[in-house]
Amino acid sequence: xxxxxxxxxxxxxxxxxxxTLRCDxxxxxDNLYWYRRVMGKEIKFLLHFxxxxxxxxxxxxxxRFLAERTGxxxxxxxxxxxELEDSGVYFCASSQQTGPQETxxxxxxxxxxxx
Amino acid sequence: AQSVTQLxxxxxxxxxxxxxxxxxxxxxxPPYLFWYVQYPNQGLQLLLKYTSAATLVKGINGFEAxxxxxxxxxxxxxxxxxxxxxxEYFCAVSSYGGSQGNLIFGKGxxxxxxx
Numbered sequence: 001x002x003x004x005x006x007x008x009x010x011x012x013x014x015x016x017x018x019x020t021l022r023c024d025x026x027x028x029x030d031n032l033y034w035y036r037r038v039m040g041k042e043i044k045f046l047l048h049f050x051x052x053x054x055x056x057x058x059x060x061x062x063x064r065f066l067a068e069r070t071g072x073x074x075x076x077x078x079x080x081x082x083e084l085e086d087s088g089v090y091f092c093a094s095s096q097q098t099g100p101q102e103t104x105x106x107x108x109x110x111x112x113x114x115x
Numbered sequence: 116a117q118s119v120t121q122l123x124x125x126x127x128x129x130x131x132x133x134x135x136x137x138x139x140x141x142x143x144x145p146p147y148l149f150w151y152v153q154y155p156n157q158g159l160q161l162l163l164k165y166t167s168a169a170t171l172v173k174g175i176n177g178f179e180a181x182x183x184x185x186x187x188x189x190x191x192x193x194x195x196x197x198x199x200x201x202x203e204y205f206c207a208v209s210s211y212g213g214s215q216g217n218l219i220f221g222k223g224x225x226x227x228x229x230x
Contacts, residue, residue: 003158004158031216033216033217033218035218035220041222042119042220042221042222042223043159043205043207043218043220043223044220045217045218045219048216048217056217059217091158091159093159095216098216099216101166102216103161103164104161104216104218105158105161106151106158106159106160107158108156108157108158109158
Protein backbone atom coordinates (compact mmCIF):
# COMPACT_ATOMS: atom_id res chain seq x y z
CA UNK A 1 0.00 0.00 0.00
CA UNK A 2 1.40 3.35 -1.00
CA UNK A 3 1.93 5.86 1.77
CA UNK A 4 1.23 9.56 1.81
CA UNK A 5 3.19 11.29 -0.90
CA UNK A 6 4.07 14.95 -1.23
CA UNK A 7 5.40 16.96 -4.12
CA UNK A 8 7.78 18.64 -4.49
CA UNK A 9 10.21 17.45 -1.84
CA UNK A 10 11.99 20.80 -1.91
CA UNK A 11 11.11 24.22 -3.25
CA UNK A 12 13.16 27.40 -3.28
CA UNK A 13 11.34 30.54 -4.35
CA UNK A 14 11.72 34.26 -4.02
CA UNK A 15 9.58 36.46 -1.85
CA UNK A 16 6.44 37.45 -3.69
CA UNK A 17 6.27 34.35 -5.85
CA UNK A 18 3.62 31.68 -5.72
CA UNK A 19 4.17 28.07 -4.73
CA THR A 20 1.78 25.15 -4.80
CA LEU A 21 2.36 22.07 -2.69
CA ARG A 22 0.61 18.82 -3.39
CA CYS A 23 -0.35 15.94 -1.14
CA ASP A 24 -1.67 12.55 -2.18
CA UNK A 25 -3.17 10.75 0.81
CA UNK A 26 -3.42 7.02 1.29
CA UNK A 27 -6.21 5.69 -0.90
CA UNK A 28 -9.51 5.55 0.94
CA UNK A 29 -8.53 7.99 3.67
CA ASP A 30 -11.22 10.62 4.08
CA ASN A 31 -9.24 12.76 6.50
CA LEU A 32 -6.41 14.88 5.25
CA TYR A 33 -4.39 17.24 7.40
CA TRP A 34 -1.77 19.89 6.66
CA TYR A 35 0.85 20.79 9.23
CA ARG A 36 3.87 23.09 9.13
CA ARG A 37 7.14 23.20 11.00
CA VAL A 38 8.99 26.47 10.99
CA MET A 39 12.68 25.99 11.78
CA GLY A 40 13.31 25.61 15.48
CA LYS A 41 9.64 25.50 16.34
CA GLU A 42 7.05 22.81 16.86
CA ILE A 43 4.97 21.21 14.15
CA LYS A 44 1.72 23.16 13.94
CA PHE A 45 -1.67 22.23 12.55
CA LEU A 46 -2.88 24.21 9.56
CA LEU A 47 -6.14 22.61 8.46
CA HIS A 48 -8.18 19.44 8.22
CA PHE A 49 -10.26 18.15 5.31
CA UNK A 50 -12.93 15.51 5.55
CA UNK A 51 -13.30 14.36 1.98
CA UNK A 52 -13.51 17.58 0.00
CA UNK A 53 -14.83 19.74 2.84
CA UNK A 54 -12.76 21.86 5.19
CA UNK A 55 -13.52 20.58 8.67
CA UNK A 56 -11.18 22.91 10.52
CA UNK A 57 -8.95 25.64 9.11
CA UNK A 58 -8.21 27.40 12.37
CA UNK A 59 -4.47 26.95 11.93
CA UNK A 60 -4.15 28.72 8.60
CA UNK A 61 -1.84 31.70 9.18
CA UNK A 62 -3.52 34.21 6.87
CA UNK A 63 -5.32 34.60 3.58
CA ARG A 64 -2.15 34.11 1.56
CA PHE A 65 -2.65 30.40 2.12
CA LEU A 66 -5.29 28.54 0.14
CA ALA A 67 -5.95 24.83 0.47
CA GLU A 68 -8.13 22.73 -1.76
CA ARG A 69 -8.99 19.08 -2.01
CA THR A 70 -10.37 18.19 -5.37
CA GLY A 71 -12.99 15.44 -5.32
CA UNK A 72 -11.84 14.35 -1.91
CA UNK A 73 -8.63 12.88 -3.26
CA UNK A 74 -5.39 14.84 -3.46
CA UNK A 75 -4.94 18.24 -1.87
CA UNK A 76 -3.01 21.34 -2.79
CA UNK A 77 -1.76 24.12 -0.59
CA UNK A 78 -1.00 27.35 -2.39
CA UNK A 79 0.97 30.20 -0.91
CA UNK A 80 0.49 33.48 -2.77
CA UNK A 81 2.46 35.68 -2.44
CA UNK A 82 5.10 33.91 -0.41
CA GLU A 83 6.85 35.72 2.42
CA LEU A 84 10.13 34.94 4.18
CA GLU A 85 8.33 33.66 7.28
CA ASP A 86 6.58 30.99 5.20
CA SER A 87 9.80 29.00 5.03
CA GLY A 88 9.60 25.65 6.73
CA VAL A 89 8.60 22.06 6.24
CA TYR A 90 5.01 21.39 5.24
CA PHE A 91 3.67 17.99 6.22
CA CYS A 92 0.56 16.28 5.02
CA ALA A 93 -1.12 13.47 6.93
CA SER A 94 -4.13 11.28 6.25
CA SER A 95 -6.31 8.94 8.24
CA GLN A 96 -9.35 6.73 7.80
CA GLN A 97 -11.40 7.92 10.73
CA THR A 98 -11.29 10.41 13.55
CA GLY A 99 -11.76 9.39 17.14
CA PRO A 100 -9.73 7.22 19.50
CA GLN A 101 -8.88 4.73 16.79
CA GLU A 102 -7.46 7.34 14.46
CA THR A 103 -3.88 7.05 13.33
CA UNK A 104 -2.53 9.82 11.17
CA UNK A 105 0.00 8.75 8.56
CA UNK A 106 2.44 11.42 7.54
CA UNK A 107 4.17 12.15 4.28
CA UNK A 108 7.85 13.06 4.05
CA UNK A 109 7.13 16.77 3.87
CA UNK A 110 7.91 19.58 1.45
CA UNK A 111 10.81 21.79 2.45
CA UNK A 112 10.00 25.34 1.38
CA UNK A 113 12.60 28.08 1.41
CA UNK A 114 11.55 31.63 0.59
CA UNK A 115 14.44 33.96 -0.22
CA ALA B 116 -6.20 24.53 25.65
CA GLN B 117 -3.86 21.64 25.19
CA SER B 118 -0.08 21.77 25.05
CA VAL B 119 2.94 19.50 25.11
CA THR B 120 6.38 20.15 26.54
CA GLN B 121 9.34 18.00 25.63
CA LEU B 122 12.26 18.41 27.98
CA UNK B 123 15.58 18.47 26.17
CA UNK B 124 15.92 19.36 22.51
CA UNK B 125 18.93 17.03 22.24
CA UNK B 126 19.60 13.78 24.07
CA UNK B 127 22.72 11.68 23.59
CA UNK B 128 23.12 8.13 24.82
CA UNK B 129 25.60 5.35 24.28
CA UNK B 130 24.63 2.28 22.33
CA UNK B 131 23.08 -0.22 24.73
CA UNK B 132 22.12 2.43 27.27
CA UNK B 133 18.62 3.33 28.43
CA UNK B 134 16.74 5.83 26.32
CA UNK B 135 14.46 8.24 28.20
CA UNK B 136 12.71 11.04 26.34
CA UNK B 137 10.49 13.25 28.45
CA UNK B 138 7.06 14.59 27.60
CA UNK B 139 4.63 16.50 29.78
CA UNK B 140 1.19 17.52 28.63
CA UNK B 141 -1.51 19.92 29.59
CA UNK B 142 -5.10 19.13 28.80
CA UNK B 143 -8.45 20.11 30.25
CA UNK B 144 -10.05 16.93 28.92
CA PRO B 145 -8.82 13.34 28.93
CA PRO B 146 -5.96 13.36 26.46
CA TYR B 147 -4.93 11.06 23.70
CA LEU B 148 -1.15 10.98 23.54
CA PHE B 149 1.24 9.99 20.80
CA TRP B 150 4.91 9.55 20.12
CA TYR B 151 6.12 9.95 16.55
CA VAL B 152 9.62 9.45 15.17
CA GLN B 153 11.18 11.10 12.16
CA TYR B 154 14.20 9.52 10.57
CA PRO B 155 16.31 11.69 8.26
CA ASN B 156 14.53 12.56 5.01
CA GLN B 157 11.43 10.62 5.99
CA GLY B 158 7.97 11.44 7.23
CA LEU B 159 6.75 11.08 10.78
CA GLN B 160 6.09 7.50 11.83
CA LEU B 161 3.83 6.58 14.73
CA LEU B 162 5.72 4.80 17.51
CA LEU B 163 2.85 4.37 19.93
CA LYS B 164 -0.32 5.97 21.23
CA TYR B 165 -2.31 6.16 24.45
CA THR B 166 -6.09 6.22 24.16
CA SER B 167 -7.22 5.66 27.77
CA ALA B 168 -6.79 1.90 27.83
CA ALA B 169 -3.65 0.49 29.49
CA THR B 170 -1.40 3.14 31.00
CA LEU B 171 1.74 1.33 29.83
CA VAL B 172 1.80 1.42 26.07
CA LYS B 173 4.13 -0.69 23.98
CA GLY B 174 5.13 0.49 20.55
CA ILE B 175 7.31 -0.49 17.67
CA ASN B 176 11.07 -1.00 17.76
CA GLY B 177 11.11 -1.82 21.47
CA PHE B 178 9.82 1.55 22.66
CA GLU B 179 7.23 1.99 25.36
CA ALA B 180 5.65 4.89 27.24
CA UNK B 181 3.76 5.18 30.49
CA UNK B 182 0.84 7.53 31.00
CA UNK B 183 0.96 9.09 34.47
CA UNK B 184 -2.03 11.30 35.08
CA UNK B 185 -0.78 12.54 38.46
CA UNK B 186 2.42 13.78 36.83
CA UNK B 187 0.80 14.75 33.51
CA UNK B 188 3.62 12.86 31.83
CA UNK B 189 4.04 10.44 28.96
CA UNK B 190 7.74 9.67 28.86
CA UNK B 191 9.18 7.43 26.14
CA UNK B 192 11.68 4.74 27.07
CA UNK B 193 13.70 1.97 25.49
CA UNK B 194 15.89 -0.30 27.61
CA UNK B 195 18.79 -0.54 25.20
CA UNK B 196 19.59 2.04 22.52
CA UNK B 197 20.60 0.98 19.05
CA UNK B 198 22.41 3.06 16.48
CA UNK B 199 19.32 2.92 14.28
CA UNK B 200 17.31 4.77 16.95
CA UNK B 201 19.07 8.03 16.09
CA UNK B 202 16.24 10.29 14.94
CA GLU B 203 13.99 13.10 16.08
CA TYR B 204 11.12 12.18 18.37
CA PHE B 205 7.89 14.11 18.79
CA CYS B 206 5.31 13.89 21.53
CA ALA B 207 1.79 14.98 20.58
CA VAL B 208 -1.61 15.33 22.21
CA SER B 209 -5.09 15.34 20.77
CA SER B 210 -8.57 15.51 22.13
CA TYR B 211 -11.50 13.72 20.63
CA GLY B 212 -13.87 15.22 23.13
CA GLY B 213 -14.20 18.12 20.77
CA SER B 214 -14.56 18.16 17.04
CA GLN B 215 -10.89 18.42 16.28
CA GLY B 216 -8.66 15.55 15.41
CA ASN B 217 -5.62 17.68 14.89
CA LEU B 218 -2.45 16.89 16.79
CA ILE B 219 -0.62 19.36 19.00
CA PHE B 220 3.10 18.65 18.97
CA GLY B 221 6.02 19.32 21.23
CA LYS B 222 9.16 20.87 19.80
CA GLY B 223 10.86 17.53 19.31
CA UNK B 224 13.89 15.82 20.82
CA UNK B 225 16.82 14.76 18.67
CA UNK B 226 18.31 11.51 19.88
CA UNK B 227 21.94 10.74 19.15
CA UNK B 228 23.37 7.29 19.80
CA UNK B 229 27.12 6.99 20.33
CA UNK B 230 28.91 3.74 19.50
